[in-house]
Amino acid sequence: MKLIKYKNTIHSDENASNELNFSLNIKLRFCVEQDLEKLEWFGMFYEHREIFRDQFQRHLKNENLMLIAEFNEFPVGQVWIDVKTFSEESTALIWALRVHPIMQNLGLGTFLIKKAESIINAAGYNYSQIEVEKNNVRAKLLYERLGYNVIKEVNETSSYSSPDGQIKQQTFYLYRMKKKIYGANLNHKRQSSKVRREFI
Numbered sequence: 702m703k704l705i706k707y708k709n710t711i712h713s714d715e716n717a718s719n720e721l722n723f724s725l726n727i728k729l730r731f732c733v734e735q736d737l738e739k740l741e742w743f744g745m746f747y748e749h750r751e752i753f754r755d756q757f758q759r760h761l762k763n764e765n766l767m768l769i770a771e772f773n774e775f776p777v778g779q780v781w782i783d784v785k786t787f788s789e790e791s792t793a794l795i796w797a798l799r800v801h802p803i804m805q806n807l808g809l810g811t812f813l814i815k816k817a818e819s820i821i822n823a824a825g826y827n828y829s830q831i832e833v834e835k836n837n838v839r840a841k842l843l844y845e846r847l848g849y850n851v852i853k854e855v856n857e858t859s860s861y862s863s864p865d866g867q868i869k870q871q872t873f874y875l876y877r878m879k880k881k882i883y884g885a886n887l888n889h890k891r892q893s894s895k896v897r898r899e900f901i
């Protein structure tokens with residue numbers, strides 16, 4: 702059945718095909734407080750509410766830039782850029798990259814990484830770093846395709862409180878991967894706040 706959109710009303714055409722094709726308009730922007738609940742993706746990341754809130758405070762201080770890919774007023778993808786933890790090594794950490802399952806394999810993950818890298822470059826860092834769980838073979842392949850090399854194996858333990866007050870502890874077995882961000886301006890001072898204003 703073909704669905705024909707006319708003046709915001711969808712009509713069906715019984716004789717035509719059973720497909721509706723349309724293009725998607727994805728907008729990239731920085732996270733605002735109103736996004737936090739939607740970033741839980743209808744419960745998928747409800748447990749991580751505290752992490753979202755803590756990292757949003759770091760976002761406001763320009764320590765961890767939270768980027769969102771928005772479709773139809775919903776954050777279908779995200780990536781965070783920690784510009785503080787490894788700043789002594791002129792390195793920014795790309796983390797918490799995720800694309801909603803129904804939007805995966807369309808190029809959105811690649812788009813988010815490339816945008817994060819251009820922000821890291823503009824902010825004057827020399828390297829971009831990503832950590833990936835050892836069993837996440839496909840994500841590691843994606844990062845290798847984008848020019849990242851394993852520099853170290855690390856085990857990290859972190860904890861958070863779930864919304865019902867339980868302390869959850871997780872240990873991650875990771876590859877730390879790194880990439881030189883070409884074109885980085887060695888002379889200009891790192892300024893994540895300036896980049897943020899310019900990007901918006």
Ligand SMILES: CC(C)(COP(=O)(O)OP(=O)(O)OC[C@H]1O[C@@H](n2cnc3c(N)ncnc32)[C@H](O)[C@@H]1OP(=O)(O)O)[C@@H](O)C(=O)NCCC(=O)NCCS
Nearest residue numbers: 798799800805806807808809810811832833839840842843
């Ligand atoms: C990893 C992830 C962000 C990639 O996003 P994406 O929009 O599907 O990526 P793209 O369309 O740009 O590229 C697709 C490639 O991503 C990689 N990939 C990793 N996990 C994948 C998944 N679950 N589904 C599809 N592709 C995945 C593959 O290398 C794939 O290429 P391939 O088809 O040749 O194997 C996304 O799959 C995701 O959110 N996964 C769950 C969370 C996660 O693992 N995050 C990474 C933490 S380090």
